[in-house]
Amino acid sequence: MDKAIELNAVDTTYEGEKIPCLKNITLHINKGEFIAVIGPNGAGKTTLLETINGLLESNRGEVKVLGKALRGDGNSIRKYVGYVPQDYSIDELTPFLVSDVVLMGRYGKIGLLKPITKKDKEIASNMMEYMGINNISKRPIGKLSGGQAQKVMIARALAKEPEIILMDEPFSNLDFEARREVSEKLIHFHKNKGMTFVIVIHDIASIPKSCNRVIVMDNGRIVADGNKEDILKPELLEMGYKGMVC
């Protein structure tokens, strides 16, 4: 099967740090997989996602995304990789409207010196409708609740129509009802568009149903990787991962 993401013996070290944050990570992800990444705070989940999309440069090993080695700026690959970051700096006065923020998700993909087309706007608008944020599309992004902002960021990442989507705790500000709702939508995308999903998730109960594989991280390493059913066995969870998933 075609590989979407391939990490071979990868270390990632933050600038100014001596000890790598990701240690010797080998991880192969096939196209169309739906993967949940769990683990305690500071385990390296965010660092893993940003190593995959090249926002952080690995300093050992090899990172390949969609068959291409990630070297240099990585922008060409990021046009096909959506990202919902864990946190973003939006304050109350941020002068951008929701609809612009969602449309911006497509700007990299549209490319330099190419105009924004009607179709781009249509796709962005469809994504907003899909995420149920159509009614706030002309609101300033800084005036939203945490949950609404999170939906905007998901719509923004989906608007790019990426082949791979990386989400970093995308449900953290959503209430249970909204988690279920958004989860269903992601499942739909996974099924119909064949996107590859890698989702960092805090609350095991809200891992979407389509998830086929769970990766457990701790202290910069992958400590477990397997079928959802095998990894999320109640007794395993209780013994091994106690405190990891709080």
Place this chain on the structure above:
Amino acid sequence: MLELFSTKIILFAIIGAVLTGYTCSLMGTFVVRMNLSSLGFAMSHAAFAGAALGIFLRKDPLIFALLFSTFVSLALGPLADKAKLKTDVVIGVIFSLSMALGLLFLNLSPDTAMSSTAMSILWGSVLGMTTADIIYLLIITVIAILFVIMFFKEINAILFDRKLARSSGINDKPFYYLILLLTSLTVAFSLKLVGGLLVFALMINPTSSVYQFSYDMKKIILLSPIVGVISCLLGMLMSFSFDLPTGSAIAIVCSAIFGISVLISPKRRKG
């Protein structure tokens, strides 16, 4: 008092004011949004020091202003980029150093005939606009406008959030440096009209005023330059009428506009 000046001088002054106001405030929208204010401040004072050196050496002050402000933007840009820059430290160091150098150079220039030029790079002057100044201003204005139109997508995404822009496949670095470079050129070319000490006010105040009324970056980018132009024209009028240094008059007008904007801003209204 107006009839004392020839139509050409007045026409040049008006065109110069429109172009300076437009470009300064356009670049100002980026400087404010990207938190580069301290860098802009440092650039404008470096430009002043450079111009003073030019006068001292009896060379074209503009060239030295350009060199100095560009040097500051390229030297401090990477530091500001990595957030390794304590902004108040930089302001302190660059501000005092460039003021010291600038005033020193001016003091060393023995030629009293130069003193009006010296005054104008400090405080600005409407009367000194030459054909060359107007052409330079026109070129930098056209470049700035083309830059914004051609790269609107990239600039807009970067202004929202650089990391998010990068995550969507936009190469943000070249744009960051282009913005810095254009800002330093704008500062240097605006020196003639506004003066090195106050050009910074013209970058920051109009944008900050428009910020009080809009949450839409597109509108802010469109409207800030217009407020900049109005500030320059009103300031110039004030300078003509009351015989004030042009830069001071422009700074007073755009500060007043900012003050009023804050007072009536819907963003600050409670409830």
